[in-house]
Amino acid sequence: MTIKQNLRRLVVVAALAAIGAIPVPAAAQAADPMPPCAGPVQITSLTFNPAKIQPGQGSTLTMTAQNCTAQEQQASFFTYARFYRGADTGSIPPGCPVIDPLPPRTVTIAPGATFTATQGYSTFASCTADRLDGTVSLTVGSVATHATATLLIAPAPTCAVAYRTTSSWAGGFVAQVTISAIGTTPIQGWGLAFAFGGDQHITNAWNATTAQSGAAVTARNLEYNTNIAPGGSTTLGFMGTWQNSDAPPTAFTVNGAPCQTR
Known part of the structure; x- marks a missing residue:
């Protein structure tokens, strides 16, 4: 197994999954409040659960999106994430890996229905980041929408x-x-x-x-x-x-x- 494959195995715990019209459990940490359903498809919820972890632990990012129209819609979406520390947004914090975006995925959403996708992340015990930002980009035709949620990372107690x-x-x-x-x-x-x-x-x-x-x-x-x-x-x-x-x-x-x- 290459170093890159090992990083992916440790960091990406679960691939995008659970496509279907199902309810999503509430999580503790949400993205900024979403606008009312508008456009062809709207991201209605993006959360990390748990919302706060220690280095070496993991969390699951859950997205829910809704078809806002009376017609069947085909959407393409992908998720990417990055570690940050403090005000430094230009470099990866020491001990933290670079996370490669997963390939785009296409789904068909029934009129008025919702779908859910989840992706798991874990951190290295040596990671010095204080947060992980997870972003979902969703496109229907030429219309794109984005949402970001933040996972807080606190050092282990001493x-x-x-x-x-x-x-x-x-x-x-x-x-x-x-x-x-x-x-x-x-x-x-x-x-x-x-x-x-x-x-x-x-x-x-x-x-x-x-x-x-x-x-x-x-x-x-x-x-x-x-x-x-x-x-x-x-x-x-x-x-x-x-x-x-x-x-x-x-x-x-x-x-x-x-x-x-x-």
């Missing part, structure tokens, strides 16, 4: 946080939080942020300094636990009060970056 309520009673609780470095570089100085799910209020903390505003809490390292080596962890804890609910937090960031929740 931290993981485990929150445990170790003791709870009417109006009070004790909790323990463990921060782990799951990336390849150490966490050098850490600031943990989260929001309580209830109306808890911290009254005492250890292994960290804490500040609270409403449900929002920040906790910062002390002099002796500043760094967390790759594969290592540090633990902090606090005691607090509550009145109506002591529901735990469900999302955490360290130094502003989202963490895996354990």
Whole structure:
């Protein structure tokens, strides 16, 4: 297998498929809102599902188009995609492959009917892009229409946080939080942020300094636990009060970056 064939095998997961008058499940990330059905054939929906992935994961681009006329229409369409990073639109981000467009495909659409086409994409774990733009170009006779959807690519988290309520009673609780470095570089100085799910209020903390505003809490390292080596962890804890609910937090960031929740 050539390098180009291997890239195509990894990047293009599924060819355009599923032609027919079938409904399309809603997906999380859509292209810009489509205009009302006009012209011979209109692209009515273009979405990635899932809408956001990490490098090394995949997503499926789904297009739905409708025949806006009372006559049978023959349409030709093809899909192409490209990786981008930030404002740089002139080069392929490091670690990401060039994706060749698939050959055009011709379909016949019954009067007023819709058809659906899907194509799967995956990213290399080394890809540094922050998005993948997928574009569909559809032509009926001399009339062409285009639509683009964007797949967001976020780096894998470098931290993981485990929150445990170790003791709870009417109006009070004790909790323990463990921060782990799951990336390849150490966490050098850490600031943990989260929001309580209830109306808890911290009254005492250890292994960290804490500040609270409403449900929002920040906790910062002390002099002796500043760094967390790759594969290592540090633990902090606090005691607090509550009145109506002591529901735990469900999302955490360290130094502003989202963490895996354990």
